[in-house]
Amino acid sequence: MSAHIANSDSEDGQTRRDFLLLTAGAFGAVGAGCFAWPFIDSLNPAADTLAMSTVEVDLTPIQEGQAITVKWRGKPVFVRHRTAAEIEQARAVKVEELRDRESDADRVKKDQWLIMVGVCTHLGCVPLGQKETDPKGDFGGWFCPCHGSHYDTSGRIRKGPAPKNLSVPEYSFISDTLVKVG
Amino acid sequence: MSSGQRAEFKNPVVSWIDERLPVFSMMQKEYGVFPTPRNFNYFWNFGAIAMVMLITMIVSGIVLAMHYTPHADHAFSSVERIMRDVNWGWMIRYIHMNGASFFFIAVYIHIFRGIYYGSYKKPRELLWILGVIIYLLMMATAFMGYTLPWSQMGGWAATVISGFFTAIPVVGDMIQTLLLGGFSVDNPTLNRFFSLHYLLPFLIFAVVFLHVWALHVSGSNNPLGIDVKGPQDTLPFHPYYTMKDTFGLGVFLLLYVIVTFFFPNIFAHPDHFVEYNPMVTPPHIVPEWYFLPFYAVLRGLTFGVNPYIGLSLFALIVVMAPVYCGADKKTGLCSIICVVGRKYAVLLLAIAAVAFALGYLSQVEKATGGALISLPLSNLVFVNAKLAGVLAMFGSVILLVFLPWLDTHPVRSARFRPLFKTATLLLAIDFVILGYVGMETADAALFGVIPLLWIGQLGTGYYFAYFLMLLPWLSRNEKAQPLPASINEAVLKA
Numbered sequence: 001m002s003a004h005i006a007n008s009d010s011e012d013g014q015t016r017r018d019f020l021l022l023t024a025g026a027f028g029a030v031g032a033g034c035f036a037w038p039f040i041d042s043l044n045p046a047a048d049t050l051a052m053s054t055v056e057v058d059l060t061p062i063q064e065g066q067a068i069t070v071k072w073r074g075k076p077v078f079v080r081h082r083t084a085a086e087i088e089q090a091r092a093v094k095v096e097e098l099r100d101r102e103s104d105a106d107r108v109k110k111d112q113w114l115i116m117v118g119v120c121t122h123l124g125c126v127p128l129g130q131k132e133t134d135p136k137g138d139f140g141g142w143f144c145p146c147h148g149s150h151y152d153t154s155g156r157i158r159k160g161p162a163p164k165n166l167s168v169p170e171y172s173f174i175s176d177t178l179v180k181v182g
Numbered sequence: 183m184s185s186g187q188r189a190e191f192k193n194p195v196v197s198w199i200d201e202r203l204p205v206f207s208m209m210q211k212e213y214g215v216f217p218t219p220r221n222f223n224y225f226w227n228f229g230a231i232a233m234v235m236l237i238t239m240i241v242s243g244i245v246l247a248m249h250y251t252p253h254a255d256h257a258f259s260s261v262e263r264i265m266r267d268v269n270w271g272w273m274i275r276y277i278h279m280n281g282a283s284f285f286f287i288a289v290y291i292h293i294f295r296g297i298y299y300g301s302y303k304k305p306r307e308l309l310w311i312l313g314v315i316i317y318l319l320m321m322a323t324a325f326m327g328y329t330l331p332w333s334q335m336g337g338w339a340a341t342v343i344s345g346f347f348t349a350i351p352v353v354g355d356m357i358q359t360l361l362l363g364g365f366s367v368d369n370p371t372l373n374r375f376f377s378l379h380y381l382l383p384f385l386i387f388a389v390v391f392l393h394v395w396a397l398h399v400s401g402s403n404n405p406l407g408i409d410v411k412g413p414q415d416t417l418p419f420h421p422y423y424t425m426k427d428t429f430g431l432g433v434f435l436l437l438y439v440i441v442t443f444f445f446p447n448i449f450a451h452p453d454h455f456v457e458y459n460p461m462v463t464p465p466h467i468v469p470e471w472y473f474l475p476f477y478a479v480l481r482g483l484t485f486g487v488n489p490y491i492g493l494s495l496f497a498l499i500v501v502m503a504p505v506y507c508g509a510d511k512k513t514g515l516c517s518i519i520c521v522v523g524r525k526y527a528v529l530l531l532a533i534a535a536v537a538f539a540l541g542y543l544s545q546v547e548k549a550t551g552g553a554l555i556s557l558p559l560s561n562l563v564f565v566n567a568k569l570a571g572v573l574a575m576f577g578s579v580i581l582l583v584f585l586p587w588l589d590t591h592p593v594r595s596a597r598f599r600p601l602f603k604t605a606t607l608l609l610a611i612d613f614v615i616l617g618y619v620g621m622e623t624a625d626a627a628l629f630g631v632i633p634l635l636w637i638g639q640l641g642t643g644y645y646f647a648y649f650l651m652l653l654p655w656l657s658r659n660e661k662a663q664p665l666p667a668s669i670n671e672a673v674l675k676a
């Protein structure tokens with residue numbers, strides 16, 4: 001009897017043991033993964049960081065040709081009151097020639113108000129061009145000093161290492177002179 | 183480790199301990215009588231120097247952490263308080279700040295020594311890889327330490343460096359958010375960087391232990407690069423090399439102390455003394471000096487991989503195939519590629535050059551927008567410039583791991599390999615030039631005419647060509663000069 005058991009063990013016991021080992025290993029791996037996840041996920045933005053603030057921007061004090069920077073989610077948001085010439089310049093560009101093909105009309109809700117996140121899509125610096133005295137790059141918009149990305153008057157990438165246009169956040173006009181970002 | 187053979191100790195307390203835990207036997211074996219090649223030059227001092235610097239960093243760091251506040255609202259002022267109010271705070275901080283620079287100086291010389299004398303070759307491959315791991319951990323530690331004073335430079339360095347991860351397609355932004363704990367560099371980022379900055383040096387310590395352990399298994403290499411043949415080739419580590427190391431360390435520390443006390447901000451930048459402002463990037467941001475060459479590689483890739491660049495890379499791979507695969511493999515696709523590569527080498531190199539030029543020029547933007555030359559399919563970019571830059575930068579560091587398999591020449595030391603020696607000295611110069619390019623602004627020009635960008639691109643080209651083409655080629659084709667019969671013989675002749 002015992003010889004019989006020993007025999008059957010060495011015949012199919014091999015595969016049974018493999019099966020046990022593999023399932024135990026697989027469960028162990030899944031368990032370790034489940035255990036690790038809360039620790040990894042705890043590094044993601046916490047609830048208070050996520051409690052996504054919205055900001056309201058009063059547009060009345062911004063003269064044509066001027067721009068202001070507001071803080072939203074810890075990042076700068078550019079609000080620019082564009083001149084007719086700047087809008088003209090942005091509209092004249094052929095969309096097929098762009099690296100990140102977007103027409104100016106798709107990037108604004110009202111032609112004269114350009115609102116976008118002021119974070120270079122290369123590695124995250126804040127481009128220059130908000131102040132009158134800032135360099136504005138070869139295309140009259142913004143220039144990122146970190147690695148030399150040039151953005152046009154629609155905030156679209158035209159030259160340099162950045163792959164994408166400056167992103168447009170979600171926003172809505174509450175009234176003609178009040179904008180809610182976020 | 184060394185529990186086998188125990189040494190005799192006169193002191194009864196020492197002897198009592200050693201019988202139960204043979205630490206004294208181990209020290210005696212590994213640092214006392216340890217047989218060490220008798221022909222070391224001063225390049226061999228920098229391992230010990232790096233060890234002393236690591237301990238200096240840990241000691242000064244622990245004390246700094248007792249006065250430092252890791253919170254976005256208080257970090258900057260707590261460091262200012264260390265500088266102004268804490269007893270000796272200014273000195274401890276300057277020791278830590280400049281210590282990081284001198285630690286890197288020592289480690290760079292140590293790494294160069296390893297390359298020049300072929301110390302990465304068999305049987306020291308793992309020893310070398312452990313060294314590269316230490317270097318990577320050091321870079322991570324220094325980068326996170328740099329953000330702790332919550333300065334403009336540090337904060338923006340954290341932004342740009344975490345921005346590298348956004349180059350990864352699809353999940354890149356998620357990874358960056360995970361690393362920062364938010365959508366920008368803010369308090370959660372500072373907290374975790376402080377935690378890791380405290381942890382990593384101790385991890386480095388552990389890897390250094392493995393590094394030295396591996397060293398004591400294989401024994402040290404030496405300037406001749408030949409194996410130790412017998413007792414006549416070696417000296418006991420103590421007192422010969424304890425003395426030589428102490429002397430070299432003294433000279434090194436003297437320089438370190440001169441900088442720390444008389445030029446403490448020589449490696450720093452004015453924007454490192456301005457509090458971090460997430461709304462304004464300083465006009466000229468640069469990483470700390472020890473990252474500059476890699477920064478130049480990152481910025482040098484102003485172009486991505488389009489079909490022309492792809493063709494160029496493919497032609498280069500075919501040319502290199504006979505070198506990589508070995509001439510003797512006679513079967514399969516690999517052998518066909520090898521035959522093609524050998525037969526049409528010149529033609530393929532020409533194709534690579536022309537395709538590269540076309541691919542490059544078709545991605546240079548005119549001031550008025552659009553490409554300098556437009557070619558069919560040139561807009562089809564598989565790997566964009568941003569991702570290419572990040573890959574090249576990480577690649578230029580990771581390449582070091584593979585060095586033992588890129589250079590398989592049987593002779594270790596550059597002393598007997600004139601071509602390898604020239605190429606390696608050029609690499610060192612190239613590295614310094616890249617560092618200079620990384621320090622200047624993106625649009626700077628040499629003598630006002632030659633864009634530094636081009637120099638950075640050429641330098642990047644040489645860096646990769648050295649590791650991926652020159653070394654493998656030289657491994658097969660360079661004829662080394664005759665080696666001396668033994669270390670002892672060479673020493674006596676000199």
Ligand code: HEM
Pocket residue numbers: 236239240241242243244245246247248250261275278279282285320323324325327328329330331379380382383384386454
């Ligand atoms: C591998 C070793 C280490 C390296 C390369 C390193 C590097 C650095 C660097 C570059 C800075 C910025 C210095 C400045 O600009 O002020 C820094 C700051 C700091 N480090 Fe370290 N560090 C190391 C080990 C440690 C350890 C072990 C601790 C604590 C246990 C520590 C605690 C700190 C603290 C509290 C600061 C902020 C205060 C300051 O900026 O002076 N460091 N570290």
Ligand code: FES
Pocket residue numbers: 120121122123124125144145146147148149160161162
């Ligand atoms: S971050 Fe703007 S160009 Fe690199």
